[in-house]
Amino acid sequence: AQSVAQPEDQVNVAEGNPLTVKCTYSVSGNPYLFWYVQYPNRGLQFLLKYITGDNLVKGSYGFEAEFNKSQTSFHLKKPSALVSDSALYFCAVRRGTSGTYKYIFGTGTRLKVLA
Amino acid sequence: DVKVTQSSRYLVKRTGEKVFLECVQDMDHENMFWYRQDPGLGLRLIYFSYDVKMKEKGDIPEGYSVSREKKERFSLILESASTNQTSMYLCASSQQGEQFFGPGTRLTVL
Numbered sequence: 001a002q003s004v005a006q007p008e009d010q011v012n013v014a015e016g017n018p019l020t021v022k023c024t025y026s027v028s029g030n031p032y033l034f035w036y037v038q039y040p041n042r043g044l045q046f047l048l049k050y051i052t053g054d055n056l057v058k059g060s061y062g063f064e065a066e067f068n069k070s071q072t073s074f075h076l077k078k079p080s081a082l083v084s085d086s087a088l089y090f091c092a093v094r095r096g097t098s099g100t101y102k103y104i105f106g107t108g109t110r111l112k113v114l115a
Numbered sequence: 116d117v118k119v120t121q122s123s124r125y126l127v128k129r130t131g132e133k134v135f136l137e138c139v140q141d142m143d144h145e146n147m148f149w150y151r152q153d154p155g156l157g158l159r160l161i162y163f164s165y166d167v168k169m170k171e172k173g174d175i176p177e178g179y180s181v182s183r184e185k186k187e188r189f190s191l192i193l194e195s196a197s198t199n200q201t202s203m204y205l206c207a208s209s210q211q212g213e214q215f216f217g218p219g220t221r222l223t224v225l
Contacts, residue, residue, distance in 0.1 A: 008159075009155075017175055024180050028181070032211055032212075034214075036214075036216075042218060042219070043205055043216035043217050043218045043219050044158075044205065044207075044214075044216040045129075045216070046214070046215070048211040049212065049213055051212075073209070090157065090158065092158075092214075100165050100171065101146075101211075102148070102160055102171075102173065103148075103214065105150075105154060105157045105158040105159075106157055107156060107157035
């Protein structure tokens, strides 16, 4: 079955330290992978995506993610965390054929950056 | 910028009422989606549509229906609201790549 796992419900990190939010996936074929962020009482905002090409993908707000095919992972990273990065983060994978595709989301990881 | 709007931010309804949630996107996207978001469960797909008048069931369609009469508008209908449908409802649109989400409707069914 195709799935996405975010193994950590919450990640705490001190401001200025590097952060990692983990995501692993299980999908047939070449995956289209995404990260989204949700601030309180808001919809989800797109951060970055991997479709093909370089394994290191750069996105909004200084975030990046590393695609690792052998480990089926797509971890979100940032070299230096900000308090304003505190939010709920979702990993997602696209599945299905062209025109009738849909997305599977992980359960989300709450990131808390401590001042 | 792509804009996805939802008709209400907060909605309170009574058990048994018929509920309409509307979503409008302004970027001519083919694909539109309805999710519900519950703590610890992430986003779960209710229905999606890849063209006008076309719809497909997602992972949790029971108790819901949808309508897409125009390309820019995708409506979610709760025929007879129940308390277990209390949730945050998110609409999204996309054109093959990333999705663009609306701000969400927090529905409470009493």
